[in-house]
Amino acid sequence: MNVSEDTVELQNEVLENEIKALWVFAYGSLCWKPGFKFHKAVTGHVKGYQRRFWQGNTTHRGTEEKPGRVATLVEDYKGVVHGIAFAISGEEAISYLSKRECLLGGYISQFSTFYPIKGEPFKVLAYVATPKNPLWMGEADDRDIAHQIIDCSGPSGHNIEYLVRLANFMREHFSDEHDPHLFSLEKEVLDLVNKNNMCLETLMGNGEGCVSFIRKDLFESESQAVQDEDRIESFEHSTRMEEKILRCLNI
Template sequence: MKPQDIISGKSSLWIFGYGSLVWKPDFKYKRSEVGHIKGYKRRFWHGDNFHRGSDELPGRVVTLIEDDDAATWGVAFEVSGSQVEESLKYLNVRETVCGGYVTKMVDFFPDGENEPPVSALVYIATSDNTLYLGPASPEEIGAQIAMCRGKTGHNLEYLVRLAEFMRNSCPHVEDRHLFSIEAAALTVVSYLLAAQ
């Protein structure tokens, strides 16, 4: 389903970000809330040959994998009026430039006390994308991230900024997948710097 079909006739929309959107939305929005969605886990299982990698060395970025027992923390942005169309137009290029993404409406639970959930749009990279890399050990993923760079910047920046967001905005959440990959990638970088 296309984002335009989901929000047809709506004057406002929430968009949930769980990767680079948490620290670099790059679109205008009315307000943002830290919180989580249920039923999904964040994994560095998607390849990127544009923003954070190349055809020769694809980087790794996050996608969501269905898991009934999991929750994924991130940021939801409320867009309204002309921001709705503008943000979707922008995100269609940014999030689906490589294809293989689907959009879904999910319940987003803000972190604030007594705040009700809101319905939010989320972009998910699927396994039928040719760039989908699938699972690997934290060491393998970390080493790959440490070596890759794309048009938007180094893959390591993407990883470290996401980890920083989790530590600063969600300090009560232990994201083992994310933090183990960060540790592995930084170990590779330290080794490479020491070898110079």
């Protein structure tokens, strides 16, 4: 694990009294770089959407001259999108997300139903881009999107990092699920990286502000055997890193 990454506990059971909190659904960069203070992180999915790289980005993963491509939710009544629900706290988190997702990202907020791996469904706030926003790029062939992704970077890093970290997150936490669009894009991009002799390690950046999650059940079963303190950082410890987390505006 990169020394700049933080490891936090992923708890997949939601208690009834916690559902009253405000929960935010993460399906893109929020999965691995939330950047805000939260009480709990739970894996699961929402229904009625597909994840698509149809939204442009000019402030974090691209520029005005070369907009990057980032994920959004596109309505599909048969669709399912897996990700994380975060229980957030304080007005700072809402203000941060409004700036990151709406003001800079072009997304709007709407509520959806989240189905956790364990427990009853509950409402989550999701940030969704629509064709009405000026950054919308819309549908394109995966190969064309891949060519755009390898050519774009912004203040927060390369567009390739965004895609690859999201694909890695899905493989790690939803190994039995398949996201054809996401994994097809990743394959196309990595093929182009190899073809063009690009250095993937450099493109992935230094991991500053990134978060690695460890499941609560795995955490508890292995905690006695694991001596590396970096791997045993508790969820409570992660919430104390408020200054570092809240000032990060990367997407």
